[in-house]
Amino acid sequence: MTLTTRLLTPETWDDFAVLVEANNGVWGGCWCMGFHPEAFSAGSPEGNREAKQRHVVNGTVHQVLVYDGDRCVGWCQFGPPAELPNIKNRAAYDKGVEDPPDWRIGCIFTNAKDRGRGVAAAAVAAALDEIKRAGGGVVEAYPEQTEERPPQRGAYLHTGPEELYARFGFVRVRKTAKWRWVMRATL
């Protein structure tokens, strides 16, 4: 499969919508809103969809789409902390925070039928390229440790597995949950 990437913009919105709808709205209708400032305050899948589209139209998000040909097969979200305040285990994170990062990578999603083929890796590579283009800095991700625990289905790895970030040079900084790490790279 030859993968390409594009940013999620009003022009590519329909491709993203097809991906989400093919996967039951992602987690039954979250529309990947969890990390945004208003999170799920819309209270319904339709509301989440509208909220996400509003962000895209207003340019208040940074998101990458991955394509196999003209089929959108993956998505990844990145941005400065103010754009993505609702990271997982936020209370534990806040206790240990010293210098905030310049950027964070939030949730990541690959079409259920296209997993294990490098889609997430292509998404993170493209997000990191965009971050470099925007001046770089300290980038954080919040992936899950998969070693030393039973095999995890991709479905539960919302923020990606640690291996995904390790391959781009991210290193562990501290834990925020039993299996979740803050990892950092400097670009």
Ligand SMILES: CC(C)(COP(=O)(O)OP(=O)(O)OC[C@H]1O[C@@H](n2cnc3c(N)ncnc32)[C@H](O)[C@@H]1OP(=O)(O)O)[C@@H](O)C(=O)NCCC(=O)NCCS
């Ligand atoms: C986690 C997820 C993003 C991985 O996507 P993917 O396209 O299958 O990942 P890739 O094929 O690019 O693999 C990248 C790396 O992660 C590792 N990896 C992927 N899935 C893994 C798993 N289930 N367990 C352990 N490692 C895994 C791969 O081995 C690879 O490591 P390597 O670079 O050392 O070879 C995908 O399973 C997914 O979308 N899950 C659902 C998450 C979700 O619901 N997100 C939205 C929440 S709102």
